[in-house]
Amino acid sequence: MQLASRKPSEQAPPRMAALATLPVFLSLVGKRAIVAGGSAAAAWKAELLAAAGADVHVYAKDVSPEMEALLTRGAASGTLTLHAGLWPVESLAGAAVAIADAESEDEASAFYSAAVQAGVPVNVIDKPAFCQFQFGAIVNRSPVVVGISTTGAAPILGQAIRRRIETLLPPALALWGQLASAIRERVGERLAAGGARRAFWEKFVDHAFGPAPTRSEFRRLDHLIDLLSTRSQPRAGCVTLVGGGPGNAELLTLKAVRALQAADVILYDDLVSDEVLELARREAKRLLVGKRGGRESCRQEDINALMVKLARQGRRVVRLKSGDPMIFGRAGEEMAQLEQAGIPFEIVPGITAASAMAAALGVSLTHRDHAHSVRFVTGHSRAGGLPETLDWRGLADPDTTLVIYMGGRTAGALATRLMAEGANAHTPAVAVAHLSRAGETRWHGTLATLREADILLNTTGPVLIAVGTAFARAAVEVRAHHSATSTA
Known part of the structure; x- marks a missing residue:
């Protein structure tokens, strides 16, 4: 089936969801x-x-x-x-x-x-x-002050949030805040609003979560101001390929969050969750460039060209993908295009779906009693059917844990092919839809019953399939999950 191509589209979700109360920081000095x-x-x-x-x-x-x-x-x-x-x-x-x-x-x-x-x-x-x-509860790193409110609904929760933030913000942040206050006027005088001034503060922030500033820090920052003030060329743009994980925002790395907070433009896939996007800088432009099997999709060539165009305009571009960009994320094509165009890029890995599934089910993919190897494969070829170039005999090895990405539409054919290559029909199999998100659904059975799994018929979301004896105990986790969701 030939899919229609769509252009990257700018999404305009509300910058701010509804607020129970408005946080306001009131100056009381001398009042x-x-x-x-x-x-x-x-x-x-x-x-x-x-x-x-x-x-x-x-x-x-x-x-x-x-x-x-x-x-x-x-x-x-x-x-x-x-x-x-x-x-x-x-x-x-x-x-x-x-x-x-x-x-x-x-x-x-x-x-x-x-x-x-x-x-x-x-x-x-x-x-x-x-x-x-x-x-509200207060985290004091003055002049940096963080206020937490639950609008009176759950003060204990507010205190728990405060304790969590206390562990993330080092005490030395107060000294960096004071240093920022001391040099702010000089930055405003020497650097024009826009690229140069923002470049300075981005360099500043890179150090603000580290050790306390030393006596030489002011001189070093002063030198940076002078350097940026004499720069005649516009700031070069760059691209960061960021793994957004399986969907739960708590599974993002700190480096991924920092990249989202520094972005000018975010090019994101359909499978990236709203809660992950919520962590991005409010001012960043967000462009949906999703590619989904069986649906109208953006062409990869258009995405590549857009990344290069935006970076050449001096933008900090984040290419945000679900899972890990280096595992079935077509990152290789994008990196090749960026290298050819001379655009600097960085890669921030993410938690891939297979790892998140194993953690959710409490299963070791390489348990030494069950598997000597683990293989990640894609469930469909460019033509839409099973990939014929895979080592099917090797995939049917009983000592291998097999994880199939994007295999929802080809699960039946996949099970038939594996059994034809010698895989035992009673080999445990699992399937998880909407992994780590609200509405997550799990199924457990065997390779033979995978073809009739209800989960493959009753969801339009992404499905991850895994086959191997390591999943024998996963039936307990699946039943417990079904029981918990049914009670909820």
Whole structure:
């Protein structure tokens, strides 16, 4: 069947999905903040506001040991002033924010109403009905500050996310943030907006997640500014071939995420999941260049030409493929075209579907009791049928684990051919559709029953097939998966 060819098409998904709340970073330096109450919770909010540079006025008849200790030692920034007694209404006029720890609903309502009337953003601790904003969990690498909010739905989850981010952001990031602040004005003066300025900050970011900057770092960066300011030629573009993995964004490598965050243009395949694309830089243009069996597809020649064209325009191009670009991803043709055009390129490997399937099923593809080798093959030729050039006798070897990519439409013929070459009809076989994604479906049977597998008939998504004695125990995992999805 001759397929129609389509041109790469720009997709315009929303840059931002719906937000439960808007994250806003508010400067409080030198501004007045009101805290009503002397409890431990009020002390924490007062310390937080003062750390942001606010002049905090605390109104309380009684103070807790935590508040007393805070007032004695002071905060990291800003000021703290205690006023004995209840808060007066006039204290709210002109304040930047107002916080209260109210004992009763009536007290909370009175404070909330007074703040709203004064036009002051208000938060009554642990009383969402009287809050115009919420405090989230904070990761402090000031001037880099990360805020996490669950909109009050799951504070424990917010804390867990904070702990995860804490492990990813080294403490030295604060020093790099300070260094960026120190040189920002010079960068703006010496480098024009656009390519040169962005090239500098990209070089800067390459170092910001490493060791703390040394005393010589400022001089080195200053030299880079001078070098970029005298560059007359436009920045050369490049292409990065990135493996997007089987679909689950958590299976991306850190290097893949960095490439997506640095891209100007992303050329992505049909099989790349939305959650992977969500990690790309918001400003990056996204072009769908998918190739799918049995569907209208982009010609490989058009994709190759587009990569070269964009790179010659000085763009950072990411060619985003599902799985690993070097395994049935036609990366060889694209690399040859880039080499011929003199375009620099880099390859970021991804988790290939066979590895993800083995992990999901808890199966070792090369278990020494079952397989001496593992083979990855494609399930169809350019003409659409079984590839005739494969070593079919070798593929039927009982000591080989066989993984078939893109074999959904030829599974029956494949099983027949393997058995004709001597493969045992009772050899365990598995098939997984939509691997690692929502709606993942698994099937387990034998080589003989593979031809009638429901999974091959009831899905339009990609199917990965595997054959070999290593999959004998996979039946347990498949049944457990079916049980879990049925319960859900």
